[in-house]
Amino acid sequence: MTSAIEETELERRTNASPLPRILKNLTGSVLSIALTMIGLLAVTFIIGRVMPIDPVLAVVGDKASKEVYDAAYKAMGLDRPLLVQFLIYLKDVATGNFGVSTLTARPVAEDIARVFPATLELATIATLLGVVIGVPAGVIAAIKKGSWIDQLIRLVGLFGYSMPVFWLGLMGLLIFYGKLDWVAGPGRVDVFYDDIVPYVTGMILIDSLLAGEFDIFFNAISHIILPAFLLGYYSLAYISRMTRSFMLEQLGQEYITTARVKGLSEFTVIWKHGLRNVMVPLITVIALSYAALLEGSVLTESIFAWPGIGQYITIALFSADMAAVLGGTVVIGVVFIALNLFSDLLYKIVDPRAR
Amino acid sequence: MTDMSQTHHQSWRQWLTTDEPTSRRHAAIVQFYLGWLSFRSNILAMAGLIILLFLVFVWLFAPILATHDPLAQDLSLRLLPPSTEHYFGTDALGRDIYSRIVYGSGITLYIVTLVAVTAPVFGLLVGTVAGYLGGWVDTVLMRITDIFLAFPKLILALAFVSALGAGLENAVLALILTAWPPYTRIARAETLTIRNSEFIDAVRMQGAGTMHIIMRHIWPLCISSIIVRVTLDMAGVLLTAAGLGFLGLGAQPPTPEWGAMISFGRKFILDHWWVATMPGLAIFTVSLGFNLLGDGLRDLLDPKGSKS
């Protein structure tokens, strides 16, 4: 992920052109996004077809008779040529129809509206935690470069990088839920709070607030906090490393020296002037790690019984439920590309040197 | 080393640290040595290097280090806690976990080495070609890269493995498939800055071919940032491999692959913690080793970090 930043950074240096160029880039971007999306779909589609999992078998089960099997084969349109199947699918997607999942017996769009908010909620809190802890940690590490505190922050961060998530997840659950009783267990809320708040955004934290159900809100928080901390640990490791590196670059700049000479307090110099200048690349870093979390972590979701998009796509994949896999991939692809585009634009618009 | 005779009156250290190198090779050696000195002073990075050397050591001497046959089952000895007989305890089928971890080091090295030598090279090739040639080649190659980048990583790996069938080789292939796009982007970015520099112009004027320029003049300049990135990525590769093993798509049983070991041990985690924890610690240690090393290399090679 560093690469995207490094690249845009380099482009920024060579590219000092103002607005018209940006607009041209924008149309270019839209076109290339469309192409990327079609490519993405094509690759997923092909993977789905070459997989040695029989999609019909996945629907009718092991014990179906040949007649049942053949009928399902036809109903699923598998007797048509591959290209035709793909084009039909593209047409459907263009009109907002992602098809019906064979596993859940309902429209994929409806499924995604159910599972994606769960992942979104988790990823958002995790990223917030990553930012709240990671950014200050990175700044401090930069100021005290080489000191024990820098090394400590680095070590803690690297621990986060190196820990198998399922191991950490189970251990966390055992300690904080099983032994200490600090947090609630797996799932999004306690069972008896299930299905009470009406669906608005699909994110329980927000929906419960909208409905004024504060009990549910706090219950949901005590459920989300452990998996969010776990995922947040991974993004905090990354965010603090990048913050440190950006800040080091800034601290060597002249304007920092000037500000110090002018007699501004060290706090103002670093937290106001320094941090403001690294904000843009930093946001890119955050956006990228956010995007990575939005893919949904299959393993974390499995351990915490979190009904998110990672599990959804994985189960679908194993059952050759291609409508669901394609739909999920499209959503994640769009999110990824959108966040990428967002950070690219941010560079071009806000970068002080491009102004 | 061949220059030894000319400089026998100088001490080693002087020769290695001189700022007036006598030859181009001498200069390279001096630079390497200075780098080594600075690297050596970085305790954490050294720790990383030592961990990885230790891994290689374990792999080489596995038959000597192991106390048991890693595949030998004994159902009467199952789930024994760590003891002097079984350092890390035994697993659900009564196999010695310590010996399995020792033998598993080879598999870990296999995965890591294979990914480390293929994905970056492929990424480097695509990225430098795209960056150097520009135009539609660039557009096409980078769109393809984007497609793979926008793909959910584990999903891509999962799909790939289930398409080809579960197994260590296919798992490694899948890892390579998900690992290359970032290298492409790094390499392309570096190439863009180098492409129009004077020395490339000069080489071009001498009539060098495109591939020659890319491979002989651009690649060497990209390599340091790629190496840093590779070491930092290896931990991720290891963890993704473990994730595939966890989902039953990695190495096939009874291979002592660490990720698969954790996967099978998680069932016992509440009462027999060692079954999953020991391989977990092994993965953690090696990942940490790669991360520490990569971090150290980054400080060393990354001009931004070291100049301030």
Place this chain on the structure above:
Amino acid sequence: MKHISFAKLLLASACIAAPMAFAAPLQAATPANMLVIANRIDDITSVDPAEIFEFAGSDMARNIYDKLVMFDPLHLEKGYGPGLAESWTISEDGKTFTFKMRKGIKFHSGNPVTARDAAWSLQRAVILKMTPSFILTQFGFNKDNAKEVIKAVDDETLVITTDKKYATSFVLNCLTATIGGIIDSKLAMEHEKDGDMGHDWLKTHTAGSGAFTLKVWKPNESYTLDRVDGYWRGNVAMKRVIVRHIPESATQRLLLEKGDIDVARNLSPEDMAAVAAKDGLAVDKELRGRIMYFAMNQKDPILSKPKVRTAMKYLADYDGMVNSFLKGQYAVHQAFLPRTYMGELADKPYKLDIAKAKSLLAEAGYADGFKVEMIVRNAQERVEIAQSLQNTFAKAGIKSTIQTGTGKQILGIYRARKHQIYVGAWGPDYPDPHTNADTFASNPDNRDEAKLTGKLAWRNSWDIPEMTKETKAAVQETDRDKRAAMYVKIQKEHQKTSPFAIMFQKIEPLGRRANVKNFVMGGAISAAYYWKVTK
């Protein structure tokens, strides 16, 4: 952008994060009239009884839909008894069944349950031809004759006519299966689309007369059942039943210990032992119908040698596995009918005997063993069984490799007869011996083109014209004792000659809070019942 200082952003994040630190965990216990169950429910892909075929779905349907013929949950051993049908008579020739419907029962919608609903539901199952439809179509019902052979004479009388004489118990047992669920035809037809007999709607909605109605089903997440007051069979203590999808055993155990759930359905042997030892928790065990076996493809030149087949059966460490990693989850069982089925056979002629296996292999000309590949689904206990087999095979010189894959992948290979050895499980589809006899001991056409993929004998290319005839004869024998004896005889022969090494029968353990009473999982013949549960 530049006006928002980073400090403010931080502050905002902190404000959002702050309350989390104070979010007090709830000391949870489930409400007294609510039953919370942890189970793996990712196999539910529809709630239409004409389509449901897997475990979790059958559990759900059993509590929503009543059948003509039903079991008493607390006395499963008594076999089927009257359900929505109060009584029945059978014609002289044994082909016509006349059911009298019970009066005064209402569907959840308030519509009365009539013979017309029953006829419609069974016709529908035949016409829709979903996977489990073979349970009914084996009596000669099909799309074209369904409306004649399954017929409501009036609101109270239903007549079913089979094509041949079958054992009465066979026909009635099949009607107790999930597919025999009686649906509210009026309600369903209100939601009919393009002549689908309400299938599209019933995939996600229910219209039954059982103790519960489906409130919500969130695939791979949970489903919730709500009590319908005035259930005709008696009091229902639980107002609500929630089944949550919790894939990990360790997670289920933690939840159970904390009191966040009442029942855990998928505990591993180790977690089960820990639960059993804990105050306030209890463990139940029920013998279920699932059989664990390994099968040798008879297309393989080595595995098709009778002595090799027998040798392999001496190379499984039956007792070792059951006493270690399968402890409390499986019992050694070596015949194709599960225990508690009519005609069960308890003989266990095989045990781990390496010397005997070696001499048999030597007689067959494989004194030095051979190489073979096992395929197995990547589920933990199956992979462990495969590894144990690999270990004991090796002791006789047989070098085996294991190929794991997802369930669907491995089945694909098995159904295409491309395996050498398959390690896996088989669950009976309805509580009659024919369900397993038909698959393990019947293969009417062994050619590849026949594609009898539903029959395990075919999948393993085992050509058995004689045994196929015997199996056919057994299903038509009306005398119960004679019929049972026929199955015993078939199984004895099967044990000796077949390419199936049947190893274990499933024991399903259940972890529960001690105050949960009368939770019945359904034994070998049925599915879970929630309506008798008290807390």
